[in-house]
Amino acid sequence: MKPLRLLIGRAVEALLVVVALASLVFFALRLLPGDPARLVLGDEASAADLARVRATLHLDEPLLVQYVRFLRGLATLDLGDSFRRPGTSAMARVGDALGPTAELASLAVGIGALLGIAAAVAASGPWLSPRGRTWVERALVGVAAAPLVAFAPVLTWGLAARARLVPLPGDPDAGFAGLLFASALLALPLAAHVGRIARASLAEVSRAPFLTVASAKGAAPLRVWLVHALPAVVGPIVTTVATQLGALLGGAVVLERMFERWGLGTLILEAYSTRDLPVLEGAVVAAGLLFVGAQALGTAAHLAIDPRARSGS
């Protein structure tokens, strides 16, 4: 029963954080100086228009009543209609945008994890000279420190605009190759983080007796590292991916803006510039739920692969 309880406990904790952060956004929009209705309509709005907006957004009610309504909306995932597209619910617009972003982010997680693990295994096994290993490690440190917002435009300029090796992901005809290129950009920092953690964890288990036994029984080095050593370090890898997920979503916003690709990031920026408050709140909640789901998935994967985690030691 213990793993299940752990899983539920983690999910409840993460949900509490999402509620707390959504509440922060709620109160920031209402308590900071400045009238949200004026933010929506601008300075030239007439008193009647302002009153109408306040009524639509329930800003004329006491704060506590608004908050209860907001919490009820959170629980039922119904935060009211999008302010700029009356008749469409805010959550529906968010759900609409979530697909492309999830596509981009999940592909990036896959590529990042694979690249990172490959680099770590390459640096741990007997294939490279000590010098080569040091270079792989240095490259991992360098890439991990490189900010996406700086290197993604430069790589795009070099690879897509100048050399034309890859299509521009914003191009409607780019198709899967464009998506792959965008995900690979997003995956690079994640790959470096995964690579560093996996390399350090593999170094820890490298002298473990079970690896010696596997080698003595005649397993090839690749088999020793992939089949025997890797499962023992899944925990740290999964934790790294889970902690990098927030940064990954932030990176997705930057890339979507850069490539003018539709997704959660473009929706948030659009909702920001038009002050579509229900959509903004909904987007934060959706990002939060995505994050809760990923944390739970990470914990579950760790529990499934590593028996030590199941026994609670």
Added chain:
Amino acid sequence: MSARTQRARALHLLPLLVILVASGVGAALAAGPAGRLDPARAWCEPSAARPLGCGEAGVDLMPLVASAELGAIALAVVVALVGFAVGTPLGAAAALARGRFERAVDRACDLVQAFPSFILALAVLSAVRAPSRVHIGVVFALTAWAPFTRLALAQTRVLRDAPFVEAAVALGRSRVGVLVRHVVPNLLGVVAVQLGSTGAAIVVSEAALAFVGLGPRDGVSLGGVLDQGVAAMLRAPHVLVVGAVAVFVTSAAMLVAGRAAER
């Protein structure tokens, strides 16, 4: 500590100092204020008069990048120090209190560090009409405490069983007294290393916010330069390169500077 290790530590501050001095000189040498437009020179290439070239509508990139760097470093230093000042005592107090409070703070750090804080920043910033540097700093400070708290927590777990802490407790010092006099001073060296990585993260986040259009009102931000560079990728690639190198160098210098606090 020997004079040599002290010198080696001070050396870590050098890249940041070089950037600060270069930016100060760059901003001072400029003919006009950062961001002045000169449409006749739009997208002009680097030359002797304009060492970094021009951007959109002929804005001279050198003073723009110099002031943007100074602004970004100031923001990063202030926010990192606030995170340090709030996070360190919180983590130490949590570890001294043990039990439920300790576990709650520990998990809160995990979750806040993993949360998509960039998206949170976008949402909170929409509450103000045009975000200023102060607004941006406050939003970053909302999550900047977490790494400091986590480090302080881990380090205090070791310290709380140290003989001198036990002695202080046995002599009847209050919890706050133990925390302030005995635990926090011993944490500073370890936790201060985080200042560099938090500072670097803030330089990058500020650029990313400005890149997606939420920069400070005056448009003086490294992200703004990158945004211009992307828009004119084919016509004037030097703008993109200048922006990218500036972000990279500034964040790397912050990272290296953090190591000056290392023991």
